[in-house]
Amino acid sequence: MQAILKAIEYYLPPQVLNNPQLCEIAPNWSPQKIQSKTGIEERRISEEEELSSDLAVKAVTKLFESGACQPEDIDYLMLCTQSPDYFLPTTACLLQHRLGLRTSCGALDFNLGCSGFIYGLGMAKGLIETGQVKNVLVVTAETYTKFITPTDMSVRTLFGDASAATLITAQDSHSEQAPAIGPFVYGTDGRGAKNLIVQTGGMRKPVAGFASGGGVEDADEHVLVPPTLYMNGPEIFLFTLDAVPDLVAGICSRAGITFDDVDLFLFHQANEYMLRHLRDKIEIPPERFYVSMSHCGNTVSSTIPIALKEAHKAGRLKIGDRVMLVGFGVGYSWGATMLRWAMNT
Amino acid sequence: MNAPQFLAALHELFDVTAGSIHKETVLQDIAGWSSMTFIGLIAMLDEDFGVRISPGTILRCHTVEDLMDEVAAELTPTKMAA
Numbered sequence: 001m002q003a004i005l006k007a008i009e010y011y012l013p014p015q016v017l018n019n020p021q022l023c024e025i026a027p028n029w030s031p032q033k034i035q036s037k038t039g040i041e042e043r044r045i046s047e048e049e050e051l052s053s054d055l056a057v058k059a060v061t062k063l064f065e066s067g068a069c070q071p072e073d074i075d076y077l078m079l080c081t082q083s084p085d086y087f088l089p090t091t092a093c094l095l096q097h098r099l100g101l102r103t104s105c106g107a108l109d110f111n112l113g114c115s116g117f118i119y120g121l122g123m124a125k126g127l128i129e130t131g132q133v134k135n136v137l138v139v140t141a142e143t144y145t146k147f148i149t150p151t152d153m154s155v156r157t158l159f160g161d162a163s164a165a166t167l168i169t170a171q172d173s174h175s176e177q178a179p180a181i182g183p184f185v186y187g188t189d190g191r192g193a194k195n196l197i198v199q200t201g202g203m204r205k206p207v208a209g210f211a212s213g214g215g216v217e218d219a220d221e222h223v224l225v226p227p228t229l230y231m232n233g234p235e236i237f238l239f240t241l242d243a244v245p246d247l248v249a250g251i252c253s254r255a256g257i258t259f260d261d262v263d264l265f266l267f268h269q270a271n272e273y274m275l276r277h278l279r280d281k282i283e284i285p286p287e288r289f290y291v292s293m294s295h296c297g298n299t300v301s302s303t304i305p306i307a308l309k310e311a312h313k314a315g316r317l318k319i320g321d322r323v324m325l326v327g328f329g330v331g332y333s334w335g336a337t338m339l340r341w342a343m344n345t
Numbered sequence: 346m347n348a349p350q351f352l353a354a355l356h357e358l359f360d361v362t363a364g365s366i367h368k369e370t371v372l373q374d375i376a377g378w379s380s381m382t383f384i385g386l387i388a389m390l391d392e393d394f395g396v397r398i399s400p401g402t403i404l405r406c407h408t409v410e411d412l413m414d415e416v417a418a419e420l421t422p423t424k425m426a427a
Binding site: 033037038153154157233234235237238241242273274277280281338 | 376379384387391397401403
């Protein structure tokens, strides 16, 4: 028995933030400059009352409506999010009920960002190939834009909200073929935690005082507004220059393949400028390096399933193709795996 | 690395008129300096000169010449062997 990726659907909230709108906030920027430096034309922004769980329900419902599976088929639901509805309970438990999944279904959240989809695939494969379950929903959902200060262009230009739902299912294995999912390479370096962080709102810096007009002060006595995303883009970029080439080499070594064996390379869609630099640095042929983020921006853990779905829709993937997936970012956390494409056109 | 090569790379990165950036130019006074061009600068140093200079080091460089000195230090044989 082996785990295969059987279906993907994704959902973007309807509210659009495009480059001309961003330039109204920051007049020293131009739409062309934002486009050329990020590869993004528009991002989707969740409404105030629209949470990660709401986006997830929409994405999974699309999966059910596609006929790929039905609620009663699902044995296990995992939700990758860093913007959950509550500290507790687990948002995946709320989703079990809202989606009408069986009460005999396992459900958990896991807190990862840009590497999350890779980790989700790894856990789903483990659950299926150890015979615990047959059908796993790997759901990624983020509303990072709720953490973003409107005037912080370093992050507002990049991030958009989204959810993706991916069905991983058990299938009889054929030993002569490469695994449908795997092998995996993982990595972590918590020294980078400070470079992409929401400092307030957790137990270390709670924001309970805000209702009475109080603030939370950091070590330098800056008053921090409620949960706010801070990104040190240059440090993150330097991290990717160090980690990603080794990660790609690591997955090639683990899988016993060369670049010639890879039909499509699909990296976490962080920022197209950065992706092109990494592509050229690693010497990946441009025609096999897929980018799809202009319509939604950096959607954190959903970028890889969204780009996979778009590559599939664009006819860039056929049954049996080998796809390299590479995720890296907040944590720092990173991971890579190989897929043998199994979705029909 | 030589100065004209380094200055030419900076002109291209910041897309400014030829001759507007000199060794004495204050780095963060270059027209178009932003979070995005900062990332572009790290990319340019990596791609064109094969060095990875940390953002903290770049921010400590006052002028273009200070940055050139950092790149040169990274390129010295002792540093490369370390």
